[in-house]
Amino acid sequence: MRSLSLPRRRTVLSAAAVATAGAALARPAAAAPALAAPAAGMPDDAVAAREVRDEFVHSWEGYKRAAWGYDEVRPVSGGRNDFFADGRTFGLSIVEALDTLWLMELDDEVALAADWIERELDPAQDADVQVFETIIRLVGGLVAGYLCTGRQPLLDRCRELADRLLPAFTRSPTGMPYRYVNLRTGAVSGNTSPLAEIGSNILEFGMLSQLTGRQKYWDAAKRAMRAVFDRRSALGLLGTSLNIETGRWTDTTSCAPNPPVDSYYEYLWAGAELFGDGELGDWYRLLTGSVLRYQLEHRGGYAWYKQVDYATGRTTGRGASELGSFYPGLLGKGGDMDAAVDYYNTWTMILDNNPVVPEAIDYGDATVRSARNDLRPEYVNSSFDLWMLTGDRQYKETAYGYFAGLREHLRVPGGYTVAEDVTAAPLRRGDLTPGYWFAENPKYLYLMFAAAPRFDYRSGLLSTEGKLMRGAVR
Ligand code: DMJ
DSSP states (O other), X not given: OEXXXXXXXXXXXXXXXXXXXXXXXXXXXXXXXXXXXXXXXXXXXXXXHHHHHHXXXXXXXXXXXXXXXXXXEETTTTEEEOXXXXXXXXOHHHHHHHHHHXXXXXXXXXXXXXXXXXXXXXXXXXXXXXXXXXXXXXXXXHHHHHHHHOOHHHHHHHHHHHHHHTHHHHTOSSSOOOSEEETTTOOEEOXXXXXXXXXXXXXHHHHHHHXXXXXXXXXXXXXXXXXXXXXXXXXXXXXXXXXXXXXXXXXXXXXXXXXXTHHHHHHHHHHHHHHOOHHHHHHHHHHHHHHHHHTEEXXXXXXXXXXXXXXXXXXXXXXXXXXXXXXXHHHHHTTOHHHHHHHHHHHHHHHXXXXXXXXXXXXXXXXXXXXXXXXXXXXXXXXXXXXXXXXXXXXXXXXXXXXXXXXXXXXXXXXXXXXXXXXXXXXXXXXOBOHHHHHSHHHHHHHHHHOOTTXXXXXXXXXXXXXXXXXXXX
């Protein structure tokens, strides 16, 4: 494991955080600090919006050139990647990009993408697909594409796909879905599943129920969420993963807000917001109260969420995943604004001390657990959420700093790529544009800067994959 004590121009934590790392005693919870200082040198909004759109187009053109019709592009080598199953393609990046293209008013590209989906996307392939990923990426992408364009075949394709995923839910004795389902045969597999995979379906399935008038999608998703909630401890905490056949925990660590539980919490709040489901809202409040009570700690002047045993609250780890940087946004939307600002500052500090954010750190001993950067959107997702809530320009400024870092370090002639090691000097790049890039990072940035006429800033709601679930202005 790489230690952070090595002298470098930039370290993964600030000097204050490193100095107190490993300290035996956590500091008492501090009052919410003011926002971190904004990055200097930000252009005005119109210029920033144009820059973001140009960069999105640059990566989209790279995908089209090298990998059109395939799931993902390898922008350095010009290769392709099958995301769901070897030898099968779902044109993932096209589905991911569809509503982003529409929001950016790139209408020729919207037509190209929608035509491809309607003609080529086969939801009945002989492939064991991961249910969670298929729902948040493909079902969500098709729902959003339909809401944006009104093209009926997109909804038809979406319904067929969802019907082929449903056996994962209906064949499970507990209602919590199997991890995999074969889209052609309906065979299910994978009986141990983490919370995010069990319970991040209700936005996509709920919207599909609303749009088709068929209740079964909503029912399946809600039943799975309830099954998780019912297994909380007396402290109001959840573990990490469950055997979906027996209903027993296979890992009793509460690791919120990190993966692989992150979006379960997000979908409680978002399900309550989008569908007015008070029960989901109550569950969100109860569980979030426990996370704040038993897992939030302050070290080095920064907020962190430690891992604890769900039954006893005993500390089991001090890891922080980049994926957890979505949590400030969720905390803010859920009404815990002080905690939201506090945790946003933590991630801004990490961003300020690195070329781009590393995938995972241990804040207890200030080491990097994973020096990768997977071109992830979570930090800027929080910037967007908190800016939407407050209108505070500092979120735009920190978001622009994030964007500038990506452009400086991860832009390549074929688009944008992941990094293998962000602590190496120079940073070592990898060779993949993940599908979610087309759905998330540029969309959050663009919506912040563009005053986009196709987005209703009062009601707009995006899924965990950045898909527009509400607020399309047609
Ligand atoms: C995306 O697929 C979604 O944001 C998901 O909820 C988890 N994270 C990835 C991108 O990092």
